[in-house]
Amino acid sequence: LPLESLSYPAHYAPYISNVVIPYGLVLDRIERMAEEISQDLQASCDPEEGLHAICVLKGGFKFFTDLTDRMQSKNCCHKSLKISSHFIRAKSYQNDQSTGSVSIMKLYDLEVLANKTVLVVEDIVDTGHTLSKLIEHLHQYKPKTIKVASLLLKRTPLHNGLFPDYVGFSVPNMFIVGYALDYNENFRDLKHICQISDEGKKKFANKPT
Numbered sequence: 001l002p003l004e005s006l007s008y009p010a011h012y013a014p015y016i017s018n019v020v021i022p023y024g025l026v027l028d029r030i031e032r033m034a035e036e037i038s039q040d041l042q043a044s045c046d047p048e049e050g051l052h053a054i055c056v057l058k059g060g061f062k063f064f065t066d067l068t069d070r071m072q073s074k075n076c077c078h079k080s081l082k083i084s085s086h087f088i089r090a091k092s093y094q095n096d097q098s099t100g101s102v103s104i105m106k107l108y109d110l111e112v113l114a115n116k117t118v119l120v121v122e123d124i125v126d127t128g129h130t131l132s133k134l135i136e137h138l139h140q141y142k143p144k145t146i147k148v149a150s151l152l153l154k155r156t157p158l159h160n161g162l163f164p165d166y167v168g169f170s171v172p173n174m175f176i177v178g179y180a181l182d183y184n185e186n187f188r189d190l191k192h193i194c195q196i197s198d199e200g201k202k203k204f205a206n207k208p209t
């Protein structure tokens, strides 16, 4: 990789301990995921209704855009997949710890999901708690099927057993930032997937309320 592609903004330099997955590698992996997911879903989706992709905000926005873009370009002459975009917000983290209670915020009407093929696009699955809540929430709209793509899956002994159908990378049990993943709303603008330094955790910590 050219050195430049591994550089990161000067304002974050002291707050990152290492690059876990460089941006270029993230995009390479997404390209292959797009191929796999398109192949699977082109076969099962009603062509008129297409795929209904749900971006889980905020952390999922970059993965959602890059994945759905590439899925579109996997369309070939005889088969194509129409993708509709939906947005929902899930929040549970304060600093680098889950608050234990996941809140799901419905931003737009999701009644349209009835009887549709749905793809939930998540940034990272840690304990699986957020994903369980999301899927439970989405069931009320009675979709035909719900598939889940997560860019990252954390290796944790605390996992609840609900795994995504598609995973980009398995990552160690550490706090990850960048590529839209945040630490108290910081680092979303960092291209590479990185590990935050202890200095970073201190610098951007939220004071207890």
Ligand code: 5GP
Pocket: 059, 092, 093, 098, 122, 123, 124, 125, 126, 127, 128, 129, 130, 131, 154, 174, 175, 176, 177, 181, 182, 183
């Ligand atoms: P879970 O509910 O599976 O324990 O955690 C999932 C959610 O917590 C993710 O969607 C993400 O918002 C947040 N999360 C979990 N681990 C990390 C991490 O290492 N970095 C960041 N930025 N968010 C995380």
Ligand code: MG
Pocket: 056, 057, 058, 059, 060, 090, 122, 123, 124
């Ligand atoms: Mg998330």
Ligand code: MG
Pocket: 059, 093, 181, 182, 183, 184
């Ligand atoms: Mg977050």
